[in-house]
Amino acid sequence: MKKIYMAGVGGMLGEAFYKQFKGDYELRCSDIDVNEEWLSYLDFREEQSYRKEILAFNPDFLFHVGAHTDLEYCELHEKDAYETNTRSVEYAVSISNDLNIPLLYVSTAGIFDGKKDVYDETDQPNPLGHYARSKYLGEIYVQEHAKDFIICRAGWMMGAGMKKDKKFIKKIIKQIVDGEKVLHIVNDKLGTPTYTQDFASNVKLLIEKKQRGLFNMVCGGFTGRLEVAHELIQLLGLRDSVKVKEVTSEFFAEEYFAERPECERLLNNRLDDLGLNIMRDWRIALKEYLADYYPSIVK
Numbered sequence: 001m002k003k004i005y006m007a008g009v010g011g012m013l014g015e016a017f018y019k020q021f022k023g024d025y026e027l028r029c030s031d032i033d034v035n036e037e038w039l040s041y042l043d044f045r046e047e048q049s050y051r052k053e054i055l056a057f058n059p060d061f062l063f064h065v066g067a068h069t070d071l072e073y074c075e076l077h078e079k080d081a082y083e084t085n086t087r088s089v090e091y092a093v094s095i096s097n098d099l100n101i102p103l104l105y106v107s108t109a110g111i112f113d114g115k116k117d118v119y120d121e122t123d124q125p126n127p128l129g130h131y132a133r134s135k136y137l138g139e140i141y142v143q144e145h146a147k148d149f150i151i152c153r154a155g156w157m158m159g160a161g162m163k164k165d166k167k168f169i170k171k172i173i174k175q176i177v178d179g180e181k182v183l184h185i186v187n188d189k190l191g192t193p194t195y196t197q198d199f200a201s202n203v204k205l206l207i208e209k210k211q212r213g214l215f216n217m218v219c220g221g222f223t224g225r226l227e228v229a230h231e232l233i234q235l236l237g238l239r240d241s242v243k244v245k246e247v248t249s250e251f252f253a254e255e256y257f258a259e260r261p262e263c264e265r266l267l268n269n270r271l272d273d274l275g276l277n278i279m280r281d282w283r284i285a286l287k288e289y290l291a292d293y294y295p296s297i298v299k
């Protein structure tokens with residue numbers, strides 16, 4: 001079995017990586033939040049510890065997955081944001097180069113400024129805030145310095161259920177579970193949802209097919225927060241009891257003060273060109289996600 005070291009996999013996406021790869025690869029998985037029995041502790045901001053861990057395991061691939069993903073946290077803790085989301089990527093590049101192994105880096109659709117309707121791999125990023133900038137600097141470093149790499153850009157992530165999902169779907173479900181009957185949803189944010197399980201499977205396919213380089217990797221179909229919320233309510237069978245009140249981002253200006261692009265829709269052009277796009281339509285993925293992770297609330 002080939003060996004993969006996965007760093008920063010205690011979160012939403014890490015859960016899917018573990019699930020999709022564990023049967024076919026020998027894994028060592030770490031995070032600063034050791035919330036599973038298959039995780040060990042590693043703070044990848046500490047270069048020597050990171051290097052020591054990887055050398056001891058001697059993997060065939062290094063997945064650098066973790067990051068600070070809370071945009072507001074990154075605005076308020078700029079130094080930590082860049083140390084976590086950029087500097088640690090430089091360590092990952094150096095370690096993987098020394099071992100002559102490929103590096104996987106997970107980037108984000110949020111690196112674009114949102115002025116275009118849709119972005120493919122040839123479009124020029126123009127990050128708006130510290131989260132996006134720190135992630136884009138990581139991308140640039142990998143592209144310029146890694147000898148062997150895959151960069152995959154995810155969109156609006158959904159996955160891992162109540163315990164680990166930190167994003168939109170969980171926030172909406174939490175409000176519903178708490179008894180909220182009117183949901184305030186923004187009508188001015190467009191994007192492409194990305195189911196963590198699809199993302200991890202597609203990464204696995206790229207590895208099996210020995211592909212390298214930069215890939216957009218989002219679920220199919222263009223949408224926005226408003227449509228996703230309506231679909232979610234419909235899938236939960238709550239159309240009659242839960243109402244959506246459309247608002248603009250101004251409504252959440254205090255809570256979500258980090259600047260976000262109006263549009264972060266991605267096209268998986270490179271995956272399509274290679275015939276390796278197995279990302280499903282976001283509606284199908286959302287339906288499966290709810291059935292698998294929230295069976296008690298799907299009617």
Ligand SMILES: NC(=O)c1ccc[n+]([C@@H]2O[C@H](COP(=O)([O-])OP(=O)(O)OC[C@H]3O[C@@H](n4cnc5c(N)ncnc54)[C@H](OP(=O)(O)O)[C@@H]3O)[C@@H](O)[C@H]2O)c1
Nearest residue numbers: 008010011012013032033043044065066067069108154157
């Ligand atoms: N979530 C999204 O919508 C989204 C979209 C596009 C791309 N991405 C990218 O996808 C990757 C995975 O994100 P995710 O959604 O799984 O986020 P997540 O649920 O927040 O998981 C990230 C994990 O990394 C850990 N981490 C933070 N600093 C670390 C450090 N210094 N050393 C080791 N682990 C550390 C976090 O621990 P703590 O929780 O204790 O901080 C957390 O367990 C990230 O690179 C992110 O930028 C995410």
